[in-house]
Amino acid sequence: MDRTELAREIIQTSRLTGEFKLRSGKTSNHYFDKYLFESNPVILAAIAEQLAPLVPEGTEVLAGLEMGGIPIATALSLKTGIPVVFVRKRAKEYGTSKLAEGMDIAGKKVCIIEDVITTGGQVLLSAADLLTHDAELKEVLCVIERDPAGRANLEDAEFVVHSLFKMEELFESEEISL
Template sequence: MTNQLAKEIYEIAHLTGEFTLRSGQVSSEYFDKYLFESDPVILSKVAEELFALLPEGIEVLAGLEMGGIPIATALSLKSNIPAAFVRKKAKEYGTCKLAEGTSIVGKRICVVEDVITTGGQVILSTHDLREAGAIVTDVVCVIERNPEGRSKLEEIGLKVHSLFKMEELLSAGNVR
């Protein structure tokens, strides 16, 4: 199913033009992750495939704001592993939590992200989760856009599990 899923993601989410990425890089190609995350059929297939990538012993799926949240939710439904929803910054009112949902303290966490380019947000969130008492060892993502991101994440002790590398999506889209 993985090749077919790559083709479906490419067809629904691949855009061309000029796009500035979160990293500041400019790209002529862009995957609008919200287009596949908002499609229940494709999101269900993504969760099914990511489930096979989850390491043993994960206690909480930590979906990063905002794109990782629907993926973590779908993956939680598939795996029966509780989810936490991680803000970019702890809210300054109410509970003042960084991670909403299930408790992360002392738990083995797998960060869930949609697209990893440089790994910047995963690095920041992993630091915050570790400061909050979580044991963060792994990250799963749907699209690994650039190997630079993987290298930076491995430098902080994360194992990266990606469903697709950018080249795989592009080649799936070029098969007619």
């Protein structure tokens, strides 16, 4: 599936209309239920195929953020052979009390994987947590860049952001297919 077809599949599969409160607290009349495209094996495989070339050179670990970044990071790990860790929003309070499940990330070049970035808030919170575990962080990779403010916030924190799609590209693909 090429990039244009993938954009159409994502928007047709996951775009909902109505009134939705976003994680950022903002209200929107459209919403992308990312779990609808993340749970579709054909779309998820195509996303991994398209994201793989965007993985920064030298990446040693993919860090999938709870919860939406985990299936993306897993599919990308299968495609690239790069190990993956699963990053909780907060360390569990039992057992190993881990924040990042999987291999040790200390001293490793880690690329954060997220599904949708609106403000970048969760990425910044998770990055701060990962830094306490001595991960080397500089790169963020996402499927959908919903709002330019998210990129700006992440760049202000000195992250390099790579996105497969900007929101307007998804809307353009929808117009093409109508």
